[in-house]
Amino acid sequence: MAYSAPAPHVWDPSFADAPDCLLSSDQCVINGQHYFVKGLLEIPVIGTGEVFSWGVWVSLSRDNFARAADMWDTAGREAEKPYFGWLTTELALYAPSTLNLKTHLHTRPVGRRPFVELEPTDHPLAVEQRIGITRDRVREIAEAVLHPAGDESG
Template sequence: MAAIFAYKCRKCDELHEGSPSFAFDAPAPYRYLSEQERGEWAELSDDLCVIAHPEGTQYYVRALLEVPIHGVEEPFLWGVWVSASETSFHRYLDSYDKPPEDPIFFGWLSNLIAVYPTQKSRPADVHIQTDGTRPRVRLHRTDDESDALV
């Protein structure tokens, strides 16, 4: 049976089947920095971002936000960035070597997903995975019962 979704990969130029996904390459606060500020204050990798500006240091972790698709087994994935406290950031880094005692930390969604009606930062729980994959994000409910991301 053919998959419901098929897409052409930008990296390998191959056709893939399965649920689509989109990802942000950096947290929004990194994008707001000038090129000079990025060079002086920020470190960005595929999975981590640290912005050490004069007002303080901000920590971000790349994670996956799963959005179920009715009638499809695989969820739609958003590759998003979430903020982390310094303690949670280091706990996440330590999880590369050993599973954390508490695999969940609080953060804020640090990207605005324009196709959804809520255009503000969202509180979230970040679930560290023990299989080496990116953490999963569970957004907190808002007052809007029709919230498509929860």
Template sequence: MCFGAAFPEYYFSIPPEERDDRVELTESLCVVDETHFFIRGRVEIPIIDSDELFCWNVWVSVSEDNFRRTNEVWNDPQRVNEPAYFGWLQTQLPGYADTLNIKTMVHTQAVGVIPRIEIEEGHNLAEEQQAGITWQRVTELVEIAMHE
């Protein structure tokens, strides 16, 4: 039960014929024009009365310093001790009002585990992340995501 985006939204502002020259992209990291830095992470939403999670794989823009730090500790087992990084959500999620540029915190996880993205208050996505969602809402989100 995990859906998401292969690219940060900003990627689509680059003309397709220029992307090879202007975009560096891996599964988890993206740099555009050597000035815009993105990390892929996961928004986990608890499902009420269940041990399961509904997840969105998303991209978050971070500062150049935090992006460089992410790269420095990428394979370091101690990276779990990193403080959270501030970022801006760069993925439009189906089933929600505009999710672009929502404030987030990026929580580094163990080596090999995608960072956990915490949505800052003020958006219904943050409310769902904190309070959880019903199975009915899961079904609604899955149907919307499958038809995007």
């Protein structure tokens, strides 16, 4: 019921050794100029009480990233106002591209990934987040993620 991107779309493995770059399981900095936090874009599964989650990356301003980092291990951080950001994970199942969709990153209690809320547009991913998806759609997503088109190994 969850799939996750290991890094923002703009991350390149060559950045790993650069002194002004960082990639952890929760945060990413590129060239000391671009800042990202990983969160969960949650979609209700209709009629089940369950939630399907995409683990995605959101770019934040330097100030918002610094604030989020300062609050990372602080009890009560969920009281923070949401941080504006841009989705920086390409989810190939959706067209048009999911890159650069407007988001609000909601901090949750320590130990829980932030919640990613998409701007309520007519983009298919935003619509799914608003109205939910069926179990059949969850199976469709799982098939597409586990056996991408053009993958002859399966």
